[in-house]
Amino acid sequence: MATKQTLTPEDWIKAAFKLLTSAGPKAIRVDYLCKELGVTKGSFYWHFEDLAALRAAMVEHWRRIATSDVIASMVSPELSPRDLFIRFIEDILQVPTREYGGPMTEVAIRHWAAGDEAVQTVVRDADTERLAFLTLQMRGAGLTGPEARSRATLIYATLVGLKQLTGEPALPRMDIPGFVDAMLRPSPASAAAIQAALVTTAATARAPEPEPEPELEVQ
Amino acid sequence: MATKQTLTPEDWIKAAFKLLTSAGPKAIRVDYLCKELGVTKGSFYWHFEDLAALRAAMVEHWRRIATSDVIASMVSPELSPRDLFIRFIEDILQVPTREYGGPMTEVAIRHWAAGDEAVQTVVRDADTERLAFLTLQMRGAGLTGPEARSRATLIYATLVGLKQLTGEPALPRMDIPGFVDAMLRPSPASAAAIQAALVTTAATARAPEPEPEPELEVQ
DNA sequence: ACCTGAACACCGTTCAAGT
DNA sequence: ACCTGAACACCGTTCAAGT
Numbered sequence: 385m386a387t388k389q390t391l392t393p394e395d396w397i398k399a400a401f402k403l404l405t406s407a408g409p410k411a412i413r414v415d416y417l418c419k420e421l422g423v424t425k426g427s428f429y430w431h432f433e434d435l436a437a438l439r440a441a442m443v444e445h446w447r448r449i450a451t452s453d454v455i456a457s458m459v460s461p462e463l464s465p466r467d468l469f470i471r472f473i474e475d476i477l478q479v480p481t482r483e484y485g486g487p488m489t490e491v492a493i494r495h496w497a498a499g500d501e502a503v504q505t506v507v508r509d510a511d512t513e514r515l516a517f518l519t520l521q522m523r524g525a526g527l528t529g530p531e532a533r534s535r536a537t538l539i540y541a542t543l544v545g546l547k548q549l550t551g552e553p554a555l556p557r558m559d560i561p562g563f564v565d566a567m568l569r570p571s572p573a574s575a576a577a578i579q580a581a582l583v584t585t586a587a588t589a590r591a592p593e594p595e596p597e598p599e600l601e602v603q
Numbered sequence: 604m605a606t607k608q609t610l611t612p613e614d615w616i617k618a619a620f621k622l623l624t625s626a627g628p629k630a631i632r633v634d635y636l637c638k639e640l641g642v643t644k645g646s647f648y649w650h651f652e653d654l655a656a657l658r659a660a661m662v663e664h665w666r667r668i669a670t671s672d673v674i675a676s677m678v679s680p681e682l683s684p685r686d687l688f689i690r691f692i693e694d695i696l697q698v699p700t701r702e703y704g705g706p707m708t709e710v711a712i713r714h715w716a717a718g719d720e721a722v723q724t725v726v727r728d729a730d731t732e733r734l735a736f737l738t739l740q741m742r743g744a745g746l747t748g749p750e751a752r753s754r755a756t757l758i759y760a761t762l763v764g765l766k767q768l769t770g771e772p773a774l775p776r777m778d779i780p781g782f783v784d785a786m787l788r789p790s791p792a793s794a795a796a797i798q799a800a801l802v803t804t805a806a807t808a809r810a811p812e813p814e815p816e817p818e819l820e821v822q
Numbered sequence: 823a824c825c826t827g828a829a830c831a832c833c834g835t836t837c838a839a840g841t
Numbered sequence: 842a843c844c845t846g847a848a849c850a851c852c853g854t855t856c857a858a859g860t
Binding site for chain 2: 565
């Protein structure tokens with residue numbers, strides 16, 4: 385396995401990640417890639433349609449690692465939903481992306497995808513996948529349907545936001561377990577509704593419906 | 604005020620926002636700006652050092668509107684801390700940026716700043732300003748120092764994350780008041796500590812320290 | 823002081839030709 | 842099948858010259 389006769393797509397992707405982590409998204413340039421791999425520009429266009437295609441391949445690679453792997457690693461029957469959430473958050477916060485290590489974080493991917501429709505789509509897919517997973521877990525932790533989805537979204541939004549804020553001058557230590565506990569606690573209104581349902585067998589529901597808080601439609 | 608003899612920096616900034624909202628960050632180009640304003644490229648470089656300088660001016664403009672204005676609008680003595688948080692979140696979620704209206708959201712700014720050091724700095728300043736403000740309010744709501752800062756960061760991260768997730772296929776309605784209530788409730792450990800402090804006058808503190816949850820250092 | 827218009831520089835993309 | 846190397850295209854930036 386000394387020298388390769390021919391370049392594979394993976395070689396280009398790996399080189400591109402190297403450039404991204406060492407010099408930022410702007411450094412993903414055809415000439416830099418070629419210098420890194422010891423070929424000339426024409427070679428790149430034999431392997432890829434254009435730079436956008438390479439970027440799409442990079443992000444697809446990220447999606448497999450950063451989403452599916454993390455979720456798979458969590459589907460462990462010994463963990464309680466609470467511990468699973470804590471582990472999920474800590475994993476995502478700490479794992480910048482195992483492959484081609486270095487300071488390449490999800491934030492970079494997210495920002496960097498902003499200008500590219502195709503890449504943006506992949507990021508949305510990852511978000512959808514994660515949200516579905518978290519909602520399932522919330523149901524497993526005993527929350528009702530809509531509340532499970534709302535809380536899952538809030539917990540995931542917190543995660544995404546914390547990644548964004550990494551780099552803030554003085555980001556404090558975060559009490560993640562405490563946060564997870566707060567998110568797993570049903571709201572008073574919801575708890576009262578469940579309580580009322582349980583009592584229904586004894587007496588006809590008489591108590592006034594707990595006033596539901598008005599909800600906010602995002603954007 | 605029929606026709607202006609001469610272009611002001613504001614004219615360029617306004618035109619650039621128009622391009623950003625209508626066609627995305629990539630559309631902020633010297634030639635497009637010049638066509639919009641009816642001048643030639645050289646004119647642009649008389650007003651600005653380069654495109655990066657124009658971008659910096661745009662983001663500085665955003666910072667004044669999106670941060671200072673929102674905070675100022677909230678410093679209203681009639682609101683409880685709880686209502687203030689709810690209003691803060693709803694404001695930020697719904698106000699894309701009043702000036703030069705349209706779909707220009709904070710997300711665009713944040714993404715778009717990612718590639719530009721100077722712009723990134725301004726975004727961080729805005730984050731710092733908001734975090735300081737929220738931490739203050741958390742203290743006002745009765746949380747202790749470190750917990751106030753941790754909760755403020757969590758609530759702000761949620762906000763930032765929700766903005767990022769806007770555009771998700773099926774983002775659910777969010778129970779913001781319920782979320783704020785959860786964030787304002789002191790953690791059991793913290794509540795116990797406060798309780799213990801209150802009892803101290805009667806008896807020497809005897810109860811074992813409530814085991815503090817291990818905290819996670821972000822990144 | 824403010825703008826024109828032509829020139830240059832940089833880098834993504836193409837393509838005919840090589841092995 | 843994979844790569845070279847030269848050419849082209851696009852757009853940011855410069856600058857001498859105009860008013």
